[in-house]
Amino acid sequence: MNKEQPFDTVMRVLQDPAFARAARDAIRDYVARDELEGYPGPEMLTTAQLWDVLSTVRKLAATTIPIAVASGEQVWYTITVEGRHCLRAIEHHCRSDSRLHQMVQRRSGQRFLVNAQVQEAIATCQVDGIEGSSREFERMLHQGRTPTTPEERIVKNTYEMLGELPALVDEDFSPELVRHLFERTTHGVNLAETPRIRTELRGVPPVFQGLVKAHRPSRLDSDPMQTDESASEALRQICDYANGETGDPRESIAVRGYMLMAAVGYWRPVPDFNGTVARHMLRLLSAKHDFPVLGYLPTSVMTRRWALGEMDADAVRYSRIESGRYAAGGIDATAEILIHLQLTVAAINDLCGRIRSTKVEDETLGRMLHTSERLNYRQRDLLSHALRRPDAEFTLREHRLDHRTAYSTARADLLELVELGFLCQETRGLAFVFTPSPNLRERLSAAAGETAEPTSGEHDATEGACV
Known part of the structure; x- marks a missing residue:
């Protein structure tokens, strides 16, 4: 019997229906190494051999990152069908001419921009080991309070950098620019006295x-x-x-930004806070290439949720990733890129959902109030919050900073709501404090010409729309 020639063996594998199915799934959707266990592959190949063959086939169409790891190995990835869907969504929503960006840039949309930037600044610092109450960090940023701890100073610096990056758009990336980002992030902070979580992976994107x-x-x-x-x-x-x-000039800016963060986290080219510096680099890269939404989208928040196991199962392909995989003479980062793309889309959906739900709240509140035409969006926003949180307290300073408006405007907003009976006013020390009227719901219903309904055991009609 004649010995089978190598060419015949290769063709027999390629023409095997089981291999064809495995290759199609691997190329279209990606199949992880551990998912091949029990996979209906060709009988002549072991699981390890099938992984190597599929990786070799996939790498023919892969993008290779021009930054090697310490061993000299190259990192490469492919974009799956789901990944391409994500890239189309990013292209649609994150450009400067996108409806999302235009909506956020309007005066009425500034609250969404501010909230997104606040959340992103805090989550970015948490990747670098900064500990503390997210709620207190948010309060400090919204109120414009001077930081009192090193952790707060780092968070404040990171937040302020979001507004300073546009001035750097025309500068090329250079070691000097990267060091500037580090020095600005740590300005006014003694790193040796800054308490943080100490891990070998601090600063590496989860x-x-x-x-x-x-x-x-x-x-x-x-x-x-x-x-x-x-x-x-x-x-x-x-x-x-x-x-x-x-690198590949056709590479997506979003993906290039992810790989930059990975490379900075791996090599740690600045003394500390490499994760925060890398995130600033991604934001600057996004601004340079007309993807402004990527610069303020709270993707770090989504990444943190993913790391904590808090993401919905249908939002991302994997809840965890096995340790880095050697494949076809390199390191396959396809799964990592796919998850980052899916988390970016999740952040887009979250921001769009917040805008939609707030619009529903405003519309609901507007229908309840005949006087809605005389109430501006700031007052409606405050009343909506008051309905959800009857124990809430408001001050002129918080209202002014939350909406970036003048003191006189903030004062007029709150005093008008007091005159209408929607808020109560009291003096504490030298400051005015405003609280929701105990019968706010009844007053709103009365203002709308409706009969007030009992509040016991009920939920506000706008609660279901709140995020």
């Missing part, structure tokens, strides 16, 4: 932590001199990649 842990050698942590030399060269490569001087 989605990429498995890959970094598997492929970053311990010598990068234990040998400062070698780390400095390696990181300096890596930083040069990172800047070249960010400037588009290397």
